[in-house]
Structures are given as structure tokens and as C-alpha cells.
Amino acid sequence: MSRQQVEMTVNGRVHAGEVEPRLTLVDFLREDCALTGTHTGCEQGVCGACTVLVDGEPMRSCLMFAVQADGAQVTTIEGIGGGREGLTPVQQAFMDNHGLQCGYCTPGFIVTVEAFLRDTPSPSDEQIREALSGNVCRCTGYQGIIAAVRQAADQLAAEARS
Amino acid sequence: MSAQTGGAARFVGASVKRREDPRLLTGGGQFVDDVQLPGMLHAAFVRSPLASARIASIDTQAALAVPGVVAIFTGADDFPRLPPWWPSEANVPAQHPLAIEDVRFVGDPVAIVIAESRYIAEDACELVDVAYEARTPIVDYRAAGEEGAPVVHAELGTNLVAEMASPPDPALEAAFAGSDHVFKETIKSHRYAAVPMETRGFVASWNKAGGELTVHMAGQAPHVARAYFALSLGLPEHAVRVIQRDVGGGFGQKAFQARDDMAVLHAAMRIDRPLKWIEDRQENLTAATHSRHEQITIEVGVNNDGLLQAIRLDHVLDAGAYPAMPAEADPGLVAAWFPGPYKVPHFGFRNVQYYTNTTARGPYRGPWLIETTVRETMLDIVARGIGMDPAEVRRRNSIQAADQPYQLHSGIVFDRVSPAETLEQAVEMAHYAQFREEQAAARAEGRLLGIGIASYIEPTAFGGGRSMGIEAATIRIEPSGKVTCLMGLGSYGHSVETTMAQVVADELGVAFEDVTIVQGDTASAPVGGGNLGSRSAVIGGAVAGMSARKARAKILDLAGHLMEAAPDDLELVDGVVSVKGSPASSMALTEITQVAYNGADRLPEGMEPGIEETTRWSAPFVTHSNATHVCMCEVDRNTGLVKLLDYVVSEDCGVMINPMVVEGQISGGVVQGIGGALLEHIPYDADGNPLAVNFKDYLLPVADLIPEIRIGHIVTPSDTPGGHKGAGEGGTIGGVAATVNAVADALAPLGVTITEQPLSPSRLLALIEQASA
Amino acid sequence: MKPAAFDYVAPTSLDAALTALADGGYDAKPIAGGQSLVPLMAFRLAVFGQLVDLGRIEELQGVARDGDELVIGAATRQAAIAKDALVAEHAPVLAQATGWIGHQQIRNRGTIGGSICHADPAAEYPATAVALDATIDVASTRGRRSIPAAELFEAAYTTTLEPDEVAVAVRIPVRRPGEGTAIFEVARRPGDFALAGCVVRVATSGGAVIDARVLAFGVGGAPIRLAAAEAALAAGAGVGSQELTAALQADADGLTPPEDAQATSAYRHSIVVHVANTAIAEAIADSQ
Numbered sequence A: 001m002s003r004q005q006v007e008m009t010v011n012g013r014v015h016a017g018e019v020e021p022r023l024t025l026v027d028f029l030r031e032d033c034a035l036t037g038t039h040t041g042c043e044q045g046v047c048g049a050c051t052v053l054v055d056g057e058p059m060r061s062c063l064m065f066a067v068q069a070d071g072a073q074v075t076t077i078e079g080i081g082g083g084r085e086g087l088t089p090v091q092q093a094f095m096d097n098h099g100l101q102c103g104y105c106t107p108g109f110i111v112t113v114e115a116f117l118r119d120t121p122s123p124s125d126e127q128i129r130e131a132l133s134g135n136v137c138r139c140t141g142y143q144g145i146i147a148a149v150r151q152a153a154d155q156l157a158a159e160a161r162s
Numbered sequence B: 001m002s003a004q005t006g007g008a009a010r011f012v013g014a015s016v017k018r019r020e021d022p023r024l025l026t027g028g029g030q031f032v033d034d035v036q037l038p039g040m041l042h043a044a045f046v047r048s049p050l051a052s053a054r055i056a057s058i059d060t061q062a063a064l065a066v067p068g069v070v071a072i073f074t075g076a077d078d079f080p081r082l083p084p085w086w087p088s089e090a091n092v093p094a095q096h097p098l099a100i101e102d103v104r105f106v107g108d109p110v111a112i113v114i115a116e117s118r119y120i121a122e123d124a125c126e127l128v129d130v131a132y133e134a135r136t137p138i139v140d141y142r143a144a145g146e147e148g149a150p151v152v153h154a155e156l157g158t159n160l161v162a163e164m165a166s167p168p169d170p171a172l173e174a175a176f177a178g179s180d181h182v183f184k185e186t187i188k189s190h191r192y193a194a195v196p197m198e199t200r201g202f203v204a205s206w207n208k209a210g211g212e213l214t215v216h217m218a219g220q221a222p223h224v225a226r227a228y229f230a231l232s233l234g235l236p237e238h239a240v241r242v243i244q245r246d247v248g249g250g251f252g253q254k255a256f257q258a259r260d261d262m263a264v265l266h267a268a269m270r271i272d273r274p275l276k277w278i279e280d281r282q283e284n285l286t287a288a289t290h291s292r293h294e295q296i297t298i299e300v301g302v303n304n305d306g307l308l309q310a311i312r313l314d315h316v317l318d319a320g321a322y323p324a325m326p327a328e329a330d331p332g333l334v335a336a337w338f339p340g341p342y343k344v345p346h347f348g349f350r351n352v353q354y355y356t357n358t359t360a361r362g363p364y365r366g367p368w369l370i371e372t373t374v375r376e377t378m379l380d381i382v383a384r385g386i387g388m389d390p391a392e393v394r395r396r397n398s399i400q401a402a403d404q405p406y407q408l409h410s411g412i413v414f415d416r417v418s419p420a421e422t423l424e425q426a427v428e429m430a431h432y433a434q435f436r437e438e439q440a441a442a443r444a445e446g447r448l449l450g451i452g453i454a455s456y457i458e459p460t461a462f463g464g465g466r467s468m469g470i471e472a473a474t475i476r477i478e479p480s481g482k483v484t485c486l487m488g489l490g491s492y493g494h495s496v497e498t499t500m501a502q503v504v505a506d507e508l509g510v511a512f513e514d515v516t517i518v519q520g521d522t523a524s525a526p527v528g529g530g531n532l533g534s535r536s537a538v539i540g541g542a543v544a545g546m547s548a549r550k551a552r553a554k555i556l557d558l559a560g561h562l563m564e565a566a567p568d569d570l571e572l573v574d575g576v577v578s579v580k581g582s583p584a585s586s587m588a589l590t591e592i593t594q595v596a597y598n599g600a601d602r603l604p605e606g607m608e609p610g611i612e613e614t615t616r617w618s619a620p621f622v623t624h625s626n627a628t629h630v631c632m633c634e635v636d637r638n639t640g641l642v643k644l645l646d647y648v649v650s651e652d653c654g655v656m657i658n659p660m661v662v663e664g665q666i667s668g669g670v671v672q673g674i675g676g677a678l679l680e681h682i683p684y685d686a687d688g689n690p691l692a693v694n695f696k697d698y699l700l701p702v703a704d705l706i707p708e709i710r711i712g713h714i715v716t717p718s719d720t721p722g723g724h725k726g727a728g729e730g731g732t733i734g735g736v737a738a739t740v741n742a743v744a745d746a747l748a749p750l751g752v753t754i755t756e757q758p759l760s761p762s763r764l765l766a767l768i769e770q771a772s773a
Numbered sequence C: 001m002k003p004a005a006f007d008y009v010a011p012t013s014l015d016a017a018l019t020a021l022a023d024g025g026y027d028a029k030p031i032a033g034g035q036s037l038v039p040l041m042a043f044r045l046a047v048f049g050q051l052v053d054l055g056r057i058e059e060l061q062g063v064a065r066d067g068d069e070l071v072i073g074a075a076t077r078q079a080a081i082a083k084d085a086l087v088a089e090h091a092p093v094l095a096q097a098t099g100w101i102g103h104q105q106i107r108n109r110g111t112i113g114g115s116i117c118h119a120d121p122a123a124e125y126p127a128t129a130v131a132l133d134a135t136i137d138v139a140s141t142r143g144r145r146s147i148p149a150a151e152l153f154e155a156a157y158t159t160t161l162e163p164d165e166v167a168v169a170v171r172i173p174v175r176r177p178g179e180g181t182a183i184f185e186v187a188r189r190p191g192d193f194a195l196a197g198c199v200v201r202v203a204t205s206g207g208a209v210i211d212a213r214v215l216a217f218g219v220g221g222a223p224i225r226l227a228a229a230e231a232a233l234a235a236g237a238g239v240g241s242q243e244l245t246a247a248l249q250a251d252a253d254g255l256t257p258p259e260d261a262q263a264t265s266a267y268r269h270s271i272v273v274h275v276a277n278t279a280i281a282e283a284i285a286d287s288q
């Protein structure tokens, strides 16, 4: 089967390569781009560990082929916080509230929550739980994660007011 | 804390933010699948689609012809048989990495395909042509002991794994005869699994010239794994290096390496390139271990005043085809600890365990927890039977402070436990009396509200001389004055890089930021037992503290020599040694380390250069944690769906190093318990096919289903250094029982008894309909 | 869990896609959001020679009003439908149905056409389409045709589309005055496929129900009309009335719901009356 050229912008950098059409986006990111922060937990769209932003929207990178992201803007966990800017308010809130233990699910949660709070600046507790229900964490029992999203939402709302 | 603490206890006891988090939050973790080595190849398994069959032939020609396929190994390649993990009295069959002649469960590894990518390896797996001659499997463990049942391992001639029983006891019979009431139920636990979010995985590279094998793995106990690999592979132990940096959960499933794991390592040694195997989710749910499939028939003798008189258990377990832990472990724990937090004058048990043509039983967080589930659900059945409130029954039977030390029939002694205290705290935090009022009002409207209690005493941090109870820590005060602590732990989310640094910082008298914990690597760490059995805080914390104190003593000796002061008059606080009471007279730790490493001529007579101290410590036999859980729920009469309203835990894990971490362990554990009680299940059909092998069918708890979990603490220090007790497994142990009891209480007005999980809407609605029919 | 190899084209015009499908024959397969197709491929339950991606075809995107109908491009994402103003006004139950589909990350990629063509028996959109008397416009190199939703779903995962046909748009009659709609379902976890669900549309006149569509999903192969309940409602039976309950029970007794790891067949049978009652009550309330 023929290989195809793909080119996409990942975390602001252009990544181009020739891939088999069957290569999933998550495998492209992890292996071809060496961005291993995006994880897989099920490869069938259920667990959310592989969530990345494609053109700004959170999607399952295990349910996309790299060729489908040709020309897209992709943001992975490596493109969120860290480095010189330090942690984002969402990441900081996860740290403050013990929203992670093993950290395997964490990139998927952070990406999901960043987009959620961007779109829903003052969420209710119910909205928070709903928004998180597409991501599975086996370690935390969700207590720290829910508290973290609450803290980040409150902080972002306060920043928006001032 | 112990009296000889270096500085004040500034970090121990505080919810210090985790050291691990910044890397994990930004994609910088290093899990086994993140390891990429030059020339690395990928493995995939051909697995049996049948529960029981003879392999007539395997044809790998077509698969080998796929471009990119490097090798295929099958049972014919003679990977040597696995050595046992433990000496055992049980009937144990030969275990080979790949099936030879027979397959014994759906998922049994038949061949391992090595290729340039996992994609290609899977392409080739489809082309490996295996001819099977199907046989009738034995799927139901309760029938596995029957005359004429198909035998899983022909060489054993029986499906019996092991059997144990307490000696006949006329006093027990008399106690039953003398009880006002005797209740009897068979309580069943269903098959489910640990399901860490990261599956099993290895990257193994064999350096033939150097005779060295390096194994990156998703594991729990690097040194234990190394010893086993060396033994299995016929290599000297020091020629094997096991590395686990970040591990995405394990919960017992990654504690012991199984047949397919060993097939990967054998294959890696037969090819000249590094080999990666990352288990996919379907394999994880099919071929990694399953847990909790067992039942107990329990008889309880009780008097009208609610006092327990006698308990007898008949425990039957499903071992699967190739159990991944010693047969004696779980039944032994159940039998020895069963009476738990209650005074039970007479006790007897029998247990029996069978092989079946199903996936192996393996450890999962609180592997023996059926003990708590059965005891606590039965107590509620008893309470309803004698018309007494379940909280009151527990109160009347609880072991009190004055009863301790309290010896069980097994000889186990409970001391420094607080079951009566956690019961009262939990009941109060749950506003138990108020809930009962709300419940009565709701019942009057036809709504089904329920509240369930579960208490337990949990053996943690087993010691008593065996390897699991021994841990070491090497503390090196670096020439820069910074501190490195090397430990044989294998964290998979336990925060030990944080908690152990808290202990070391306090015991030494340095800043938390100046301490680094290095673990998860056999090349750097002293031999240790890893992370399992709720041992890291109790044993790891103790030994890290001991090494820190030794290092501190040497620092003060050297400082005393340099400052011309008596070491006893010195203190080390925040990285500065000063004369107690006159801080002006002081030396920074860095000045002292400069002398230790670069000025040996200034050392006192006989003192070795450098500051590096190792302690190895053997923990006492066991340390007991205890807790009481209270779960509140509403069951929807129309749908049988359970909505959890509130959840309370009162626990006693002794001195907490980091309360935030303790509470995280408890919450995570509770939700695993809730998941087991309500959602998670791997049923098998009559032909031995597992019916939940992906995440669409295997339901894990998600945020929307989980209430706030409120946690209270009672602190009764243990007698180990540091006063800690294990906190890793308790959440799960209590979580199942409290949830089951809450649901059973909700349905109590209908007169139904719950003896089986999961409490799926199908099961609950059937009970509701049955009651109203 | 890696898919078998395939060739891939992503045409930018519908004609090019139709040609690719016609040329590929049975070996070619449209892919839209991939949220149902890719898992099947990952499990290797489905293998194709060529995927024809519909995601880059402009004319399959978006929601528009055309006379008395809403026209929704087949490749319009579920998330876009959930927040579309025209949908909210003219087919609010479609937006509500979207809320029951999986999770945000799934809806951001899944499409209405994909959901309808996949015809999962427990999916929300197929039943909603039937309840709303929607029509599916389909095209192939052989020409175009329109299929009433009621005639599209044959059985579980089976539609009357030919392999070379592509769903182009879903046409939905706009909500008329006096109409009420609702959707309700039961699932074990939020976002899971329904164990049983129901979409209801009632037409009222002077506050009384004169016509009803009651579509159950998750309880059989294709969306199933609960005909006795529809008749009872049209005859004036109210929520909670003996007539409606008896009719729903009769409908339920005619079902043979599937059994799987999530729920027994008996369970699905049991809850369908409750689910339908809930949706009916909400639809009537919505009409007032």
C-alpha cells in the first residue's frame, strides 16, 4: 500500500513525513514526532488518554489517522505550559489538588480541561463532572481532578474579572 | 515522630506538593512505551481463540514472508520453563512462556512475532496458521472439582490447586448450637481486573558481547523482577538491569511477571536488536491477570443482643489456568484475618481452589478483600435478621482499645488499632442518624435510599524476615551538599519521590528541595522489595529515616571535629550546622561536604572520606491499618441504577507522611472498590470466551458517577520507626463492601438479600421486580 | 490493535469521492469522523482496501434552511449540530440527542451522516431521524435519490444504502406549531450507548395530542416504532393512563432486545416502558 506525505503543525512546529495511511495520529505524534506525552490506554476512543487538540478542539488521536490531520494545527501536552512559562493554571491546579498519581491519564485530562475551560469559563460542578466523563483515571478516584478543575475555573474567572 | 529527629518535623505530616508532578503534567514522564532505542523491534502475540485445545500444528511460513517480519517463536523454540516465584505445597503445573501442545485459556500465548513495527507484527500474527483440536473446557470453578470434570493440566490429574481447613473444633459446633440465631449465605465475588491505565510493557535489549540484559518495564518491584529474570534466563543477577521510571499504575497486576512477559525476554535474547512489547488493551483484559473470582459460604451464630458467637467459612476460589501468585496467599490471608475488627469467640474455615480454562488469577489491590466484603455484607444481613441497626451490631462487637493486644484464632495479634474509634468517627461524619431519618421519609414516598458501613483491619507491610519485608536506602550527601537517596522501591503512582524526600529532609535537617529520591533502577538502588503490599511508607519510610540519621550523625561528627565542639552540642537545621543555642557559631553543610570529599587530610582520625550511608532493615511481621467506610446511595426503582450520594472514610494509617498523598490513595482505592461493586466484570460464556475484552464492555468508573469522598483520620502510630502503617490497599478493601451494603440497605424494604455482584442495573431491577411480583 | 493497511484518498469534491467509491467497489469505504469505523479497524473486525475520506468535501458540511426543511450536510460534526442556532430553533430534539452521544471529544469528530450510516442499534441519531420524519439524500455515480429515514434502517449496522452510495444530507421538517419533542435514555455511565432509549414527537391541537411518533432504540436491530403507544396517544390516552401503560406494555412485549455485557435482554425489555413514558411526558410538556 502506498505511503503518503503528511504535513501538520504540532505545537507550532511543522512536522512533515511520509507515512502509511493506517498510521494513527497518536502513533505519528509519539513515534515520528517523538512527542511521547500523549498516551494510549485503549486505542478505541473510550479512555481519553490520547486526547489532543486538532484545530483547537479536543479529539481522540487514536481514532484519527495521521493523514487525516494533514494541514491541521495539533496541540499536544508538550505544547501546553512547561518550559519557561511554567505550568498553566490548569496544570498548577492539578498539582495543588493531587489530581494525578501515576500521571498516565494526565495529559489527556489536561488537554480536555484546557479546552473545556476555554469554552465554559464558569462551569457548574455538574458541567465539570460531565466534561471529565470522557477521560478515565484509575488512580485518583477523581477527587483531586474535580477539585483541580474547580480551582482552575475559579482562578481563570477571577483573572477575567480583574 | 521519633525523639531523635534531626530538624523539627517540618515536612513529615505536611501535604507537600509532589516532586513527580511537573514532568507528568507537561508530557515529560518516561513510561516504558516512551523508550525508543536504535534498531528497536516490536513484538505481538498470537493467542489462543479457544479455551481448551490441542495444538495440532503451527505454520509460520506465510507470516515470515511478510516484509518487515524478523522472527517468529513458538512453543517448539524451547524457551525454558518458568521457575516458580515461591516455594509452594500446591499442585503446580509446568509453565512455559509459550503454549506447548495445549492451550488452556482464551488468550494463551501461542507464538510471538517480531517485526519492524507493531503494525507489521500484527499483520503477521493474522497469517500464523494454527490448527487447533478443540476440547471441552472447564469454565465454572464451582464444578471443577466434580467427578468427570475436564482437567486443565493433565499432568496434575486434578483441577485441585490447594486445600486448607481449620482442625475440627467441637467448641465451634457447640457455639453454633448455643447461639440464638444462625444465619447462612453464600456470597459470591465476580471476576474483574486491576486494569491499570498503562498496560504491561517491556523494552528489552540483550548485549550479547557484554552478556548484559537491560529491561525497561512497567513493573512494581525492580529487584524482585531482576532476580526472577536472572533465574529464568540463566543469567547472573548482576548481568540483568531492570529500569522502571514512570509506571502508569499496577495495583498488583504488574507485581509478578507471567508467561508472556517471559516470552518477550527470551525472544529478546535470541535476536540481536532491542525488542519492545506493549500489551494492548484487548490483551490486557484477556491475558493479563484477573482477580476476585471466588465465593464464601458463611455461617454466623449470633445472640439476640447482637454479640457474635461463632463464624464458619467455606471458601472456593477460581485460580484460572496459570495463577500468577502463590496458591496459599489469598486463602491464607482470608482465613487468618477474617474476624477482622470484631470479637468472634469461635471460628472455623475451609478453602479450596481450582484450576479452570480461564485467565489466571493474580493479585489486585487487597487481593484477599473478599474477607471484608463477606464479613461486612453478612453483618448487615445478620443485623436485619435480628432487627438491630447495623451500626449498633458493629459497635457491640468491635475490638476496643482495652481489648488490645487482641489475639485472633490464627495467632495474629491486633495492637495499636482503632476499629471502635473509626466506626464512631465515620458514623458521625456521615450524619448517620440524620440519614436514617431522611431515609425513612424517602421510603414513605417509595424511594430507595440506603446507607452501608464496612470496617476492616488490614495487614500491611509484611515483614518477618522475608525479602518483601526488607528494604534498604543509601543516602549520599553529595559534594555540593545536596542529598541523593537511593531506594529499591518501584513506584507506579505512589508519590515516593515526594514522601521519602520529606522523611529524609526532616531526619537530616535539610530543605526538601535539596533531596532527590532515585528509585526504580536496579543499577543504582540497593536491593529492595518494590511497591506492593502497602509497604513503601512503612518499610521504605523507616529505612530512609534510618539512613538519614546515620548520615546526620556523621555530618555532626565531622562538624564537631572541624568546629571543635562536641557533636552532641550541634544541630543541623536547614542545611546549616550550628552550636545549639548560639547560631552564630555555624558551618554550612557545603563546607562540611567539601572537607568530606576534597579535604581528607582534615578528617578526624579513622573517619572515611565522603558521606554515604546505607541501612537495610527487616520489618516486623506485619503492621495493621484499619478503617470504617460509609456509603450512601439511592437506587432508581425504575431502572435499577445506583446513584451514590455521599461517601465517608475514617481511617487509621498511623503517622501520615503526606496527608494529601494518603487521601489520594484512599480515594483512588475507594473508587476501585465502587467500580468492582457496581460496574466492572469479565463474564465468561459456557465455551470459555471472555465477554468483556475492551473498554466498551469493561466499564470503569468515570467522574460523573463518583460522589465526593470525605476522609477523617484517627492516628494511632505503629511500633515501627516513623509510626507509619500502610495506606495503599485499604480504600479498595472497604469500598466494595460499603457500596454493596448501601445498595442492600436501599433494597431492604423490599425484603431482598444481595449475595452477588456486580450490582448491575439488570441484577437490581430483577430483584426489585421479583420483590414486587 | 493496529489497523490493517489500506489506501487513502481525501477528495475535495463529492463527485471525486463518488468516483473513488465506484472504482473501489466493495473494497472501498467512506470514512467521515471515524469514531465508529476506526475502532472496528483497530480490532481488525473490518478491513478495507481504500478509505475515501469525506471530511474535506465542502458541500457535505453545515446546516441550512430550505423551505420547510433543515438541510444538514452529512459530514457536519455532531458538536456543530449541538450548538447550531437553526437546529436549536427548528429541530431542538436533534441537539438534545447530540448531548447523549459519547463525550465532547467524540462529538468533535463524529458526524451525523456517519452515525446514521453506521446504524448502531443503540445510537441516538437514527431513531431521532425516524421520529422527525427525516429524509436522507444519497448520491452515487449512478445518480441521486432520497430515502425516508423510516426506510433506511434495516437491521443492526445495516442500511439500505449501496456500498457506492454516500449520504449527502439529512433533511428534517422544521418543527411545526403545537409540536413537542423529547429524547430520554438509560445508560450505565454517562456517554455510553443506551441500554434503552426513546425519541418522541407529538403533534397537538388545542393542547390535545393528535399524532405521535414513539421510537425506541437500543432494544432491537433498527429504531423501532412503538405503534400501540402511538395509537393510544393519538386516541387521547394521557401520560400515566391505563390505556397508554397497557399499549406500551404491549409494544414492549413485542420486542426481542439484545443481551450483552451491559444488560440482559429482560432488563432492556423491563425499562423500555419507563423510558418511553418519560420521553412521552417530556414531549407533551414541550408541546405546551
Ligand SMILES: Cc1cc2nc3c(=O)[nH]c(=O)nc-3n(C[C@H](O)[C@H](O)[C@H](O)COP(=O)(O)OP(=O)(O)OC[C@H]3O[C@@H](n4cnc5c(N)ncnc54)[C@H](O)[C@@H]3O)c2cc1C
Pocket (backbone or CB within 6 Å): A044, A045, A046, C029, C030, C031, C032, C033, C034, C035, C036, C037, C038, C054, C074, C075, C100, C101, C102, C103, C106, C109, C110, C111, C112, C113, C114, C115, C116, C117, C118, C120, C122, C123, C124, C125, C161, C165, C166, C167, C168, C191, C192, C193, C194
Ligand atoms: C467512546 C465512544 C462513545 C460513543 N458513544 C456514542 C453514543 O452514545 N451514541 C452514538 O450514537 N454514538 C456514539 N459513538 C459513535 C459516534 O457517534 C460516531 O461518531 C458515529 O457513530 C459515526 O460517525 P462518524 O462520523 O465517526 O462515522 P465513521 O466512523 O467515519 O463511519 C461510520 C460508518 O458510516 C459510514 N459513513 C460515514 N459517513 C458516511 C456517509 N456520508 N455516507 C455513507 N456512509 C458513511 C462509514 O463508511 C462507516 O461504515 C461513540 C463513539 C465512541 C468512540
Ligand code: FES
Pocket (backbone or CB within 6 Å): A039, A040, A041, A042, A043, A044, A045, A046, A047, A048, A049, A050, A051, A060, A061, A062, A063
Ligand atoms: S487511547 Fe484513545 S481514547 Fe483510549
Ligand code: FES
Pocket (backbone or CB within 6 Å): A099, A100, A101, A102, A103, A104, A105, A106, A136, A137, A138, A139, A140, B197, B248, B249, B493
Ligand atoms: S493518575 Fe494514574 S490513571 Fe490517572
